[in-house]
Amino acid sequence: MNSELKKIIQGSDNIVFFGGAGVSTESGIPDFRSVDGLYNQKYKYPPETMLSHSFFISNTSEFFDFYRNKMLFLDAKPNMAHKRLAELEKQGKVKAVITQNVDGLHRLAGSKNVLELHGSVYRNYCMKCGKFYDVQTIVESSGIPRCSCGGIIKPDVVLYGEALNQDVLEKSVRYIEDADVLIIGGTSLVVYPAAGLINYYRGNKLVLINKSSTMMDRRANLAINDSIGKVFE
Numbered sequence: 001m002n003s004e005l006k007k008i009i010q011g012s013d014n015i016v017f018f019g020g021a022g023v024s025t026e027s028g029i030p031d032f033r034s035v036d037g038l039y040n041q042k043y044k045y046p047p048e049t050m051l052s053h054s055f056f057i058s059n060t061s062e063f064f065d066f067y068r069n070k071m072l073f074l075d076a077k078p079n080m081a082h083k084r085l086a087e088l089e090k091q092g093k094v095k096a097v098i099t100q101n102v103d104g105l106h107r108l109a110g111s112k113n114v115l116e117l118h119g120s121v122y123r124n125y126c127m128k129c130g131k132f133y134d135v136q137t138i139v140e141s142s143g144i145p146r147c148s149c150g151g152i153i154k155p156d157v158v159l160y161g162e163a164l165n166q167d168v169l170e171k172s173v174r175y176i177e178d179a180d181v182l183i184i185g186g187t188s189l190v191v192y193p194a195a196g197l198i199n200y201y202r203g204n205k206l207v208l209i210n211k212s213s214t215m216m217d218r219r220a221n222l223a224i225n226d227s228i229g230k231v232f233e
């Protein structure tokens with residue numbers, strides 16, 4: 001681990017981690033925007049359309065075909081970054097992990113206080129009666145997954161055109177405001193409203209870890225352009 005980062009982590013017991021797609025790509029989950037990511041694959045509609053609320057409502061069956069094929073990576077395993085963050089939480093250093101990812105890998109790695117800004121593929125609800133369903137129900141269904149009451153089962157993920165969960169957003173803001181150290185990893189900080197969260201940080205130990213440089217690097221107290229798994233190893 002980078003010696004400066006090590007020193008920052010050792011010296012704090014109020015660390016908040018905020019992560020994007022780059023935290024999951026090292027577990028084999030493609031990033032939408034990378035060269036081999038979803039945005040560069042050929043579909044009848046662009047992924048933003050197929051993962052939008054309006055498409056879900058108007059082309060529900062097609063939405064689920066795409067969702068099952070391209071959004072569920074249930075064999076993916078937590079990588080070094082996920083594991084290390086879970087360890088640091090156990091040691092009382094990391095207070096919260098805020099993530100834009102829906103793959104549930106932070107929880108699988110053992111992190112307890114995970115704020116999932118965009119929801120999780122592991123949670124699914126009947127739109128009619130609210131009954132909870134696990135991810136296997138979606139995997140094993142064909143066409144449109146239906147509840148025993150007849151309602152459509154919707155994944156608890158934030159689609160384009162849907163608002164973020166206010167409660168999760170407010171909690172994230174509070175943790176960032178109160179953080180001594182804010183580590184941001186695997187995100188180019190261009191997607192709002194999540195990217196705006198950095199503005200709530202008031203401290204002077206802002207660490208940015210991303211493979212490529214970001215517009216926010218100059219604001220950071222420490223910017224590391226490298227793979228996050230490697231950095232946390």
